[in-house]
Amino acid sequence: MKLSCCLYPGSFDPVTLGHMDIIRRAARIFDVVYVGVLCNPDKKGCFPIEKRVDMLKKACYDIPEVQVLSYNGLLARLTEEKEIPVVVRGVRGVSDLESESAMARINHHLNPNMDTFFLPASSGKEEISGSMVRQLAAFGADLSNFVPCEVLPDILAAFSKQ
Numbered sequence: 001m002k003l004s005c006c007l008y009p010g011s012f013d014p015v016t017l018g019h020m021d022i023i024r025r026a027a028r029i030f031d032v033v034y035v036g037v038l039c040n041p042d043k044k045g046c047f048p049i050e051k052r053v054d055m056l057k058k059a060c061y062d063i064p065e066v067q068v069l070s071y072n073g074l075l076a077r078l079t080e081e082k083e084i085p086v087v088v089r090g091v092r093g094v095s096d097l098e099s100e101s102a103m104a105r106i107n108h109h110l111n112p113n114m115d116t117f118f119l120p121a122s123s124g125k126e127e128i129s130g131s132m133v134r135q136l137a138a139f140g141a142d143l144s145n146f147v148p149c150e151v152l153p154d155i156l157a158a159f160s161k162q
Contacts, residue, residue, distance in 0.1 A: 005032035006086040006117070009075055011130065012037050012052045013045050014155050015059050016147055018128035022090035022119050027065040034084060035060065037070040046134050047158065059148040076110035087114060092121045092129075 008026055012019060012035075026033045037052045047055070049070050060066040071078045079087060087107065091097045097118065104116035121128075133146050137159040143152060 002031045003029060003086065005034065005084055006030045006088045007034045007036050007075075007079055007082070007084045008088045008090075009036040009038045009078075011040050011043055011045065012056055013043070013047055013130045014052065014133060014147060015056050015151055016128045016130060016133055017145070018090065018092070018121060018125040020059060020148055021122045021125050022088065023060060023066060024063060025119055025122075026088045027063050030086070030088075031065060033063075033066050033088075034082065035066055035068045036075075036078060037068070038075060038078075039070075039072040046130075051154070055151040055154055058150040058154075061150065074110065076107045076114060079107075079114045080111045085113060085115065087116045089116055089118050090121055091118050092126045 006026055008023060010019065023033060023035060035056055037049055037056065039049060045052075053068050053070050056068045060068065075087065078084070087104070089100045089104070091100055100116070100118060107114055107116065128146050133143060133155070136143060136146065137155055143155060147155060
């Protein structure tokens with residue numbers, strides 16, 4: 001039996017194989033997985049939000065449970081508006097768990113009807129991050145082991161213009 005729905009939020013700048021691992025695992029647990037590209041005022045994005053949404057839709061084309069959306073506001077408000085009871089967060093290690101736990105407590109305070117599920121990164125995916133991918137792309141490294149093949153051309157095109 002699957003649970004109703006969840007939200008997997010992030011900046012997805014760009015979407016990585018680590019993100020896809022969490023999305024696919026969440027899709028085995030939930031009937032609907034909202035993948036939310038949220039605007040983080042603390043991060044300067046490499047890709048515009050519309051492009052990130054487009055890349056996520058390409059990467060998730062074969063996962064029928066996934067619905068990609070964007071949101072410019074508090075995560076707790078989005079879960080309240082859409083009546084999403086669960087937020088899924090991937091954690092790569094202890095430092096991620098500490099910071100994500102703090103955010104989960106704040107979000108639960110803002111929306112008591114929302115809980116957070118933590119999924120540990122699968123083996124081999126712990127080191128993959130959007131910032132690492134951007135740095136590798138800037139130096140022309142092979143990204144095929146770090147990003148979905150569906151978005152590789154988009155990433156290469158963006159970095160070839162720099």
